[in-house]
Amino acid sequence: MRIVVPVKQVPDLVEELELNSEGSDIDREFVKFVANEWDEQALEEALLIKEAVGAQVSVVAFDEPDVDQTLYTALARGADDAVKLTGAGDGWLSTAERARLLAQWLSGQSYDMVITGVQASDDLDGQLAGTLGGLLGVPHASVVVGVEPGSGSVTVTQELAGGTVVTTEIATPCVVGMQTARQAPRYAPISRIRQAMSAGGLESVEAPGEATGPAEGVELLRLYPPEKAGRAEMISGDAPAVAERIVEILASKGLVKL
Amino acid sequence: MLAVVVTRHILGGMGPAQIAVFYSLAVIAIAVFFYGLARRVAKYRQGRSIDRPWLRGPGSGVKGVTARPSFASAAGAVLTNRTVRRRKPLVGWAHLALFWGFLGLLAATTIVGVDYDIYGHIITGAIEGHEKTFLTGWFYEAFNLVFNAAGVAAIAGLAVLLVRRHQRSEPQLDYTRVDVKDGGYSRAKLVAGDMLFVDLLMAILVTGFLVQGLRILSEGFPSFERWTWMGWFVAKALSVAGISPNVAFYLHGVLWWAHSLMALGFVAYLPYSKAVHMITSAADLVATDPGPTRRLPALADGKPGYTSAADFTWKELLDFDACTKCGRCHEVCPARTSGGPLSPRDLILDLRQWLNTTRHIPTLLETELRSETTGPAAPPDAEPAGDVIRQETLWACTTCMACVEACPVGIEHVPTIVSLRRRLVDQGKMEPTLQAALQNVASQGNSFGKSARMRARWTKALDFTIKDARKEPVELLWFVGDHASFDERMQGLSQSLARLLHDAGVDFGLLYEAERNAGNDVRRVGEEGLFEMLVESNMQAMSNASFTEIFTTDPHSFNTLRNEYSSFGLEVRVRHYSQLLADLLETGRIPVAPLGAKVTYHDPCYLGRYNRITEAPRRVIRALGCELVEMPRNRDNTFCCGAGGGRIWMDDSHLEERPSEMRIKEAGALAVDRFVVACPKDFAMYSDAAKTTGLDTSMQVVDLVQLVEEAHALATRETAGMASGAKSGETETS
């Protein structure tokens, strides 16, 4: 079984996001890029499947800032190979572009499953799995919290609102968008990442095409931080004072008796 | 020959057959002894080699911290039982009496052997044709005078130790495991081994005197035997008890054999049993080095952690064999005392048993029995980290070093624990909270997961700007550390220290966002790769800055910068802020008014124990006019707050009582107003502990900085008060 795990870099949301001078995008010079957290869930699930039934886990990414670090980390965690698709363009790739190029690349690959993160935060439409499934014409399932491999099929578990869980058996090949792996993504010891780096097991492959620019029909008018108009009234003071005030507030609403 | 010959007959009254039997047994015993010893030595030679010369002068580094003591000093520790007597005078002096008594009796036996076999049989007998003895006359009398004393000392000393071992009432002598709550093991053999050792030794010593007494009695009390004072006393006592010289003669023969067989048996038994500590403990104490605990060893051949028996160094193998199960580490360990699943003693014993089994080292009554192949009974191909020593056990360690400090025989527990943790980290076996902290450190350079750019945000509240050491030269580089930078409870302390230094005119600066977690705890967690990465980042940042000296807020950062960064090229002096404050106060650069508070001071492990910096904080407290009341455990005997070694990133809900709570109760008994700390982690831990124990109503947890700030503010107010008073006086007169 071969599992392909597309991963991507996203701006680190721990950092404050600054806008560029036109206000049309974040300032990508300034921002720090990290692995998309849901892709890490996807890789973890793939590795769990590999450990359970055996699989070749291939990680694939486009040439994005600090992507080497992410790919080597994936290798350190136990991925079998890592592919970097180069030449797809310097700038940021939309999910639609990404899906189109990945679908082209995948058409030349043999795979049983594509597992990727349920979403990425950096696009208006960050859900790669569905788009990829649609383009590849294979079944897909997203917001998945568990993948059980079978023969010629996998059983995926999805969570609906309210915690209701549905399971579906899907024929392979298929695309899965991972919300949460069955266990937290494993730790990649720095020494292993460094080993992977010095071993240099990163395969650079020309991307099957180039980005063709933003999709038509959606025009960005303005990018801005949400207004803080509805912000909470902040209670000042130390813990006892704050506790006192909270009790007062609750009492004023008749929720507790003083 | 009527002249009284002042001597005794060796093997007196024995036929040639008996003599032949005795010699045969002696040869066998000695052969068995050397075989056992050779097996042990061969095991150590299989251990991984490390640079640890035996014969050496005093080492470089800080004395008692990273400097290896000279051979003479180390040997002195063995001969004086200094480490055994430390903190346990009764046991120590008893052991010293036994130690020298035993050595004396060994010397006595050697002299007899030399006299009878070499001088008598070989030199004079075979060569001159007439056997002689030098054990005669005044020498015989002095011999008995001295070595009777040795025997008495040995018995007296052993009696104390024997009673302790038999009573087993002290917690450190209790062999109940703390990591296996549901049984499935038996340590009866270990107890039996202890009993056999003390009882056999006692039996040999007592029968020795009985044999002597019976001989003197049967010989009719020759007057020169008065010098054999204890033997004489025993003979008198036996005589009073109604034993006739004839009976004595008969009994002497029987007891002589009993004594001799036991003694020969002891020789044979020694290298297979607890008695081997006579050799291994002494050797370990000579070989021990305080350095590696403070300055952890790098990865062995780049291998991340121990995976097999072959990875242990010879020193570690010797460490394990040196353990006498005295339990001092067990007694002081904050993990064990708080109900955690770690006993340093059992960790050592488990590794010893597993390694001895793996290497097929024959032992006697040294094994724990298990119903399953777990722990010390794990198979040879088991993982030392995880199988032999459980994960939870390894993660329970706070690396407070109390065990290493308490160990009388020089066992270095902490480096071994870290080497095993490295393996767990390599396999990703760790708690989620620890993993998150390490990931934060790896991605943001701090354990809080905050943006590196936020590191110096606490400085924004100051009404002056702290110099950026990367942009302008400073005298002192302040390495603030994660907690003092990011934890909101500690940011105020950092601001206070900054103001004090600024007011005192100290030329200091920061690395600002270029500072990274110093890596002390990261290294002790076992994430060596991340530690190296942090060192590279910090060294890079420091190489771009100009300064002559570093000071730190955090004792943990202090330890790694002072002791470990030198291996990576850091060459400047590193101090802790308590040292800086002490100097500034004593030179009057920070004016203070006496506070008159009654305080106690908690030594941080990494300051007091690791680095022997115990007086600077006390100098500060004295300079502030505070009354310092010491807790029973202070200075290098301080008790860990439970946060070190990465424990601050792990869940402590399984503990019965947190170490910090036990510690603050220790202070609570002193009736002091303040509990003074000098470590951000302590500030956090004890602020919490004061609340959970309810002691916060009577005692305030304060950092040294707050105390100084308060005294400084008082002085400033007084000065201002005087100035305004003078002013108003002026107005009146004018």
Place this chain on the structure above:
Amino acid sequence: MGNDVVVVVEHDGGVISDTTFELLGKGRELADAWGGRLVAALFGEPELAGELGAADVVRFAAGAELGGYCPEAWEALLLNVVESVDARLVLIGTSTVGMDLGSSLAARWHAAPLSYVVALRADGDELLATSQIYAGKLLADLRVTAPRVVVTHIGGLLPSDAGRKAGSPALEEIDPAVLGSLKSAFKERRVPDGGGVDITAAPMLVSVGRGIAGQDNLELAQEVADALGVPLSASRPVIDQGWLPKPHQVGKSGKKVKPKAYLAFGISGAPEHLEGMRNSELIIACNTDPSAPIFDVAHYGTTVDLFDLLPELAERLGD
């Protein structure tokens, strides 16, 4: 270009989600503005069509295997709906269904996908949208001129009453042949054991997030909850760690709650969480990060340490 608006009806256990009604209301508004029809797409449980009075047309498919949610089946049905009506816009909640179907439908129907939409209105013949990006750290105002759009809209932001109208929409069954060649099979739907706890019924909730740091610390929050006589709830990280069982989860993949008071401790306020609790009558949030998004929806906030605050609260509420 068509002018019909299609709303995907989400239902679970025979109950249509609030978000669906919110979107029906919004869809009604847009369809009226454009002069198109409002089409409700109802897969499984056709008897629920009676509640969809706001729609002009209900296109439905019956079948027990659809009753839960089967991605491939729903996708095939939805594609059939959008292609068989004169659709311009498809509205789905930003839920599992929306995240799963929205993007693939857009790919297969060649539509522009927009997700995490928080506002939508017709501007003449154009569509103006506001969408969250970077986990809600930024908002994007968009003008949509694409002839086909698939929008996943965050729930809880619109009035649901607008969608709860009586009416008699035309009922049209989808040809079951659409489901002829599926490669997936619905297997099972499981409702987690509530353990006797219904956080949606509680008058107040004490809710904890990642900031609680460890399972043992839950006790601190539990004491406050006990003092108020209400259950503990939590955000996703706490549930994922296994510190509290699933029925205690508030948020998109947990429960949507509207208590009289929601006390949030150590919750930063990811969009998924805010969706589950933003309609609470009173929200008081405690988080050491003053820029945490939870403060954007809270009425009162504090940055004191929750470990300091919880014991103080427990003490004051305990009597």
